[in-house]
Amino acid sequence: MKHFKESPKNTNTEKPKVTLKTAFKTIIWPRRKLVLLGLVLIIIRSLAGFVLPLESKVLLDEVVPNKNYDQLHILIGIVIAAILVQAITSFLLTKVLSIQAQYLISELRAQVQKKVLSLPISFFDNTKSGALVSRIMTDVEGVRNLIGTGLVQLVGGSFTAIITLIILLRMNVWMTLFTFIPLSVFGIIALKAFKYIRPIFRARGKINAEVKGRLNETLAGVRVIKAFNAEEQENKVFERGVENIFENVKKSMTATAIMTSSSTFLIGLATTGIMGIGGHYMIQGEITPGDFLQFTFLLAFMVAPIVQMSNIGSQLTEALAGLDRTEELMSLATEDEQKDRIIELESIKGNIKFNDVSFAYEEGKTVLHNINFEAPSGSVIALVGSSGSGKSTIAGLSATFLNPESGVITIDEKDLSKVKLSSFRQHLGVVLQDEFLFEGSIKENIMFPRPNATEAQLQHAVKAAYVNEFTDRFDDGLDTLIGERGVKLSGGQRQRIAIARAILADPKIIILDEATSNLDTESESLIQKSLSELTNNRTTIVIAHRLSTIKKADQILVIEAGKIAERGTHDELLKAEGRYYDLYTFQAKI
Structure with a gap:
């Protein structure tokens, strides 16, 4: 038309x-x-x-x-x-x-x-x-x-x-x-x-x-x-x-x-x-x-x-x-409509690299300063730090929701700013802290990224995210209507549905933005098991306030004031007794 x-x-x-x-x-x-x-x-x-x-x-x-x-x-x-x-x-x-x-x-x-x-x-x-x-x-x-x-x-x-x-x-x-x-x-x-x-x-x-x-x-x-x-x-x-x-x-x-x-x-x-x-x-x-x-x-x-x-x-x-x-x-x-986006990704390994990346939401107010790190294919990179330090901004840049002010982000050594967004996002899965659910049934929300998924694929995602642990108690099971934004469910139930949705999408890159923050201890234990399957052989960038959930991360980046203050594994950072050590020991006392 x-x-x-x-x-x-x-x-x-x-x-x-x-x-x-x-x-x-x-x-x-x-x-x-x-x-x-x-x-x-x-x-x-x-x-x-x-x-x-x-x-x-x-x-x-x-x-x-x-x-x-x-x-x-x-x-x-x-x-x-x-x-x-x-x-x-x-x-x-x-x-x-x-x-x-x-x-x-x-x-x-x-x-x-x-x-x-x-x-x-x-x-x-x-x-x-x-x-x-x-x-x-x-x-x-x-x-x-x-x-x-x-x-x-x-x-x-x-x-x-x-x-x-x-x-x-x-x-x-x-x-x-x-x-x-x-x-x-x-x-x-x-x-x-x-x-x-x-x-x-x-x-x-x-x-x-x-x-x-x-x-x-x-x-x-x-x-x-x-x-x-x-x-x-x-x-x-x-x-x-x-x-x-x-x-x-x-x-x-x-x-x-x-x-x-x-x-x-x-x-x-x-x-x-x-x-x-x-x-x-x-x-x-x-x-x-x-x-x-x-x-x-x-x-x-x-x-x-x-x-x-x-x-x-x-x-x-x-x-x-x-x-x-x-x-x-x-x-x-x-x-x-950006003329430079000409690269079409058919398949990816999932190797993400930040090279001297800076970002500002408003001109003259830089929130990320010269960020450098690499997330090899299949690895888990955890971002920790105080609120407002820039963790979610890094996640947003990784998901192409934002564009860097300077520096280059690459996917499999290809400049992400030149990649067609649809060809990249078909390999991307995101689970947010306050995950959005659509009005309708639990089944419709899980199948949102793949409406034509088979019953076997659906059941695999449901069991992997332990959604069946609560839907089995509902009269209508997966066909239960959840209300606008999932208002009829608890925070933990909504989060498990979101993770099931990501598992069904079967992406190569996963971004978890404080995905376990709304869960009680029992739900968190179940989710940790499902996240292990979700992140298996997938490049994962995870933001977490609960540091106990990222002990097995391949690399932990401590973000403070828009910069990487520390980096290393859980054990390495504890031995360094720096900012991560302070955050971890403080949470352990609570």
């Missing part, structure tokens, strides 16, 4: 703007056949609408004076046929355009979601998930006014107005020109209003995203809110958000109300003027009552699309504002 052009880097500091021309090229033109069919249908509907006003003159000037019932029956038949044509074309317009518009919305949502998932981890670290949900689900909805009946009605209404104008000028030039004075004033007001409204609609999308993002956080953290008796505090935050939405809506409604009231007043003036002028011409005998009725009907045909255009204009303005924000998102650079 075509969409707004994606650029690797958005170097322009201005927010991208989607014009009607851009929208026409990217959304309407690829569907030109459907749009053309919609235009044909709306023209047929418009032409059918002319039958009633044109036949009204015949009714008053010919049928009634001559008491011609045969002609009356024919006239009624013609009008009924015209009404039937209008009804059929209206139905087809909905089938052809409105449904196509909804299909396009679903396509765009899928496209934006795909784009979002391709963005780097740093983007998600700085963006609320609720705000992203709003941008994926809400911002694209306005497109229905482009491909749907909105734009077609704008074009069809213009066609109707032009045809009507020609007929009116042929009927009476002065009466027609008189109506142009108030309509011109209304046009000027409408153009200024649209220019004022568009930034308001754009801001509304941003405010909506922020409020939905906060609401998403509130619902996810309801236990924390209740634990600290903070309901009133959260209520006030949400009330401020909806107040901002109200103020924004109030501005747009005020501008729209000005247009609507202006149209009512100015069109009322035009109608009153036509009554006066038409009355004068009828008194003078220059036009018949049938001419006047026909003129009035046709005038309504010309004015109605113009008034409708103000509403359609608001809809198109809102649509373009939403597409502005969608284009802004689509123009962000994805992880795989």
Whole structure:
């Protein structure tokens, strides 16, 4: 599907703007056949609408004076046929355009979601998930006014107005020109209003995203809110958000109300003027009552699309504002858009090496300084140290969630910054401290990395991570529903499911970020057995606060203030009686 052009880097500091021309090229033109069919249908509907006003003159000037019932029956038949044509074309317009518009919305949502998932981890670290949900689900909805009946009605209404104008000028030039004075004033007001409204609609999308993002956080953290008796505090935050939405809506409604009231007043003036002028011409005998009725009907045909255009204009303005924000998102650079990532890994040994690697989350605030170490294939490298020392940052760099500021990380002597991420991550498994589980069953979560795994592979992972130790007690076993984020399970149970998931994935490289921190002593003992199998013949980088869990590591790196303070095996570091010795003996006393 075509969409707004994606650029690797958005170097322009201005927010991208989607014009009607851009929208026409990217959304309407690829569907030109459907749009053309919609235009044909709306023209047929418009032409059918002319039958009633044109036949009204015949009714008053010919049928009634001559008491011609045969002609009356024919006239009624013609009008009924015209009404039937209008009804059929209206139905087809909905089938052809409105449904196509909804299909396009679903396509765009899928496209934006795909784009979002391709963005780097740093983007998600700085963006609320609720705000992203709003941008994926809400911002694209306005497109229905482009491909749907909105734009077609704008074009069809213009066609109707032009045809009507020609007929009116042929009927009476002065009466027609008189109506142009108030309509011109209304046009000027409408153009200024649209220019004022568009930034308001754009801001509304941003405010909506922020409020939905906060609401998403509130619902996810309801236990924390209740634990600290903070309901009133959260209520006030949400009330401020909806107040901002109200103020924004109030501005747009005020501008729209000005247009609507202006149209009512100015069109009322035009109608009153036509009554006066038409009355004068009828008194003078220059036009018949049938001419006047026909003129009035046709005038309504010309004015109605113009008034409708103000509403359609608001809809198109809102649509373009939403597409502005969608284009802004689509123009962000994805992880795989780096030109240097050209190396495709088919199979790997798993030899990871950090060569003089430094990293900073913010410019000028380096958190890792010249890190050097090697994790040979099949080895276990343990990272220990105080909180904030840089352990998780090293793990993030190893998983390619982060990119080094300087230095080189290699996988099997290949520069990781030049490797296609998907080809590397297919060999990667991660078990985090606060592991994320999806709403659904235990079985679905374990099979997440390999949905097509066999029953034997599933059971192997379940037993290896000792998941069956607790699922055997559940009525539904592995089909037990665990609730959002696994809320119905204990921390140890969630962690064992996460490890089973990693075992089933069968990766070559494993990153364990404090994977045993949520476990009680009994669960930890079980997990240690499963981790032995998980790490067997796999390169493993493990972060652990419980130093008792890493005694058998091939190499232990003590990280302090973003540097490697010590390195060696468990026994070597104890003999050195340095920082590791202090940490280990302190924990042993607890």
